[in-house]
Amino acid sequence: MYNIAVIPGDGTGPEQVQAGLKVLNAVQEKFDFKLETVKYDLGGDRYLQTGEILPDSVLEELKNFDAIYLGAIGHPEVKPGILERGLLLKLRFELDLFINLRPVKLFPGVYTPIKDKGPEDIDFVVVRENTEGLYAGTGRFMHKGTNDEVAIQESINTRFGVERCLRYAFDYCRAKRKQKKLTLCGKTNVLTYAFDLWERTFNELGLFYPEIERNYAHVDAICMWMVKNPEWFDVIVTDNMFGDIITDLGAIIQGGMGIAAGANLHPGQVSMFEPIGGSAPKYAGKGVINPLAAICAGAMMLDYLGQTDAAACIEKAVGAVCSSKLKTLNAAEMGYSTDQVCELVIEHL
Numbered sequence: 627m628y629n630i631a632v633i634p635g636d637g638t639g640p641e642q643v644q645a646g647l648k649v650l651n652a653v654q655e656k657f658d659f660k661l662e663t664v665k666y667d668l669g670g671d672r673y674l675q676t677g678e679i680l681p682d683s684v685l686e687e688l689k690n691f692d693a694i695y696l697g698a699i700g701h702p703e704v705k706p707g708i709l710e711r712g713l714l715l716k717l718r719f720e721l722d723l724f725i726n727l728r729p730v731k732l733f734p735g736v737y738t739p740i741k742d743k744g745p746e747d748i749d750f751v752v753v754r755e756n757t758e759g760l761y762a763g764t765g766r767f768m769h770k771g772t773n774d775e776v777a778i779q780e781s782i783n784t785r786f787g788v789e790r791c792l793r794y795a796f797d798y799c800r801a802k803r804k805q806k807k808l809t810l811c812g813k814t815n816v817l818t819y820a821f822d823l824w825e826r827t828f829n830e831l832g833l834f835y836p837e838i839e840r841n842y843a844h845v846d847a848i849c850m851w852m853v854k855n856p857e858w859f860d861v862i863v864t865d866n867m868f869g870d871i872i873t874d875l876g877a878i879i880q881g882g883m884g885i886a887a888g889a890n891l892h893p894g895q896v897s898m899f900e901p902i903g904g905s906a907p908k909y910a911g912k913g914v915i916n917p918l919a920a921i922c923a924g925a926m927m928l929d930y931l932g933q934t935d936a937a938a939c940i941e942k943a944v945g946a947v948c949s950s951k952l953k954t955l956n957a958a959e960m961g962y963s964t965d966q967v968c969e970l971v972i973e974h975l
C-alpha cells in the first residue's frame with residue numbers, strides 16, 4: 627500500500643487528476659497493490675478565500691507521504707509568481723526535489739510539427755536540475771522605480787547541487803537507456819562561471835561512467851537540434867532555467883502539452899508527479915482537457931514507487947489510445963471528452 631497526497635490545484639488540474647486517479651484505480655486491481663489517497667485543496671481558490679498558500683503544517687504532513695500527485699498551479703485572478711513561488715516552487719525546494727525528469731517521447735500515430743520525423747527519432751529524456759540556478763530566487767533591486775533602476779537576478783550553482791543532478795543523469799542513463807548517450811546542455815561560452823562548474827563536474831563524473839558517451843552542446847544549439855535532429859538526443863542534463871525552456875519545446879515535438887508529464891524527484895523520499903502543461907483556465911470545467919499528461923504522470927509515479935509493470939502497462943495503453951483513437955492531443959480537439967479519453971485508456975489496460 628502506498629500513501630499518496632493529491633493536490634488537484636487550479637483550472638483544469640482537478641479534471642486531469644480525477645482522470646489520472648481513475649486509471650490508477652483500475653491498474654491497482656490488476657497489479658495487486660493499493661493507493662491510499664488524501665486530497666489537499668491547495669491552490670488559487672484557497673488562497674483567494676483564506677490568504678493561505680502552503681501552511682507549514684501541511685508541508686510537514688506532505689513529507690510523510692510516499693508521493694504527491696499534482697494537477698496544476700496557476701489562477702487567472704492571482705498575480706503571476708505568488709502561487710508559483712509560494713506553492714509549486716516551495717514544494718520543489720522544501721521537499722528538496724532536486725531532479726525534474728521530463729521524458730520526450732513521440733507515440734506512433736501522434737502528430738509532431740517536425741516534418742519527416744517519427745517515433746524512432748523523438749525519444750529522449752531531459753534531466754532538469756530543480757532546486758537551484760535562476761530559480762533560487764536571490765537577487766535585488768536598486769533604485770527601484772527610478773530611471774537608475776537595477777534589477778539583479780542571480781543564478782546559484784553549488785558543487786553539491788550540480789554534482790547530485792549530474793550523478794542522477796549518469797545513473798539514469800546507465801540504468802534505463804539503451805543508447806547511453808548523455809548530453810550536457812549549457813552555455814559555457816557566455817555563462818563562464820556557472821557552466822564552467824557544470825562542465826568540469828560533468829567531465830570528472832564521466833570518468834566513472836566509461837560506458838556512457840558524453841556530449842556537450844550550448845542551449846541555443848540544442849534548441850535548433852531538437853527540431854532539426856531530435857534523434858541525436860538520448861538523455862539531456864541541464865540547469866533549472868534551460869531545463870524549463872527546452873522541455874516546453876520537447877513537449878511540443880512529442881505532440882503537445884496534452885501528453886507531457888514530469889517527475890519532481892528526490893530518490894528515496896517523497897516525490898511529486900505532475901502534468902507539465904499548467905492549469906489552462908480557459909478550458910476549465912468543460913471536460914475537454916486531455917488527461918493523458920496526468921495519466922502519464924501517474925505512470926511515472928508508479929514507476930518511482932516500484933510498480934514498474936503497472937507503469938509500463940499504463941504507458942502502453944496511452945500509446946495505443948494515441949495511435950488509434952485521438953485526432954490530436956490538444957484540448958478540445960481530441961474528438962473525445964476528458965472522461966472518454968480516460969475510459970479508452972482503461973479499456974486498453
Ligand code: IPM
Nearest residue numbers: 699700710711714715870902
Ligand atoms: C514548469 C513550470 C514552472 C517552472 C512554473 C509554473 C513556475 O513552467 O514546471 O515547467 O517554471 O518550473
Ligand code: MN
Nearest residue numbers: 870871874902
Ligand atoms: Mn515550464
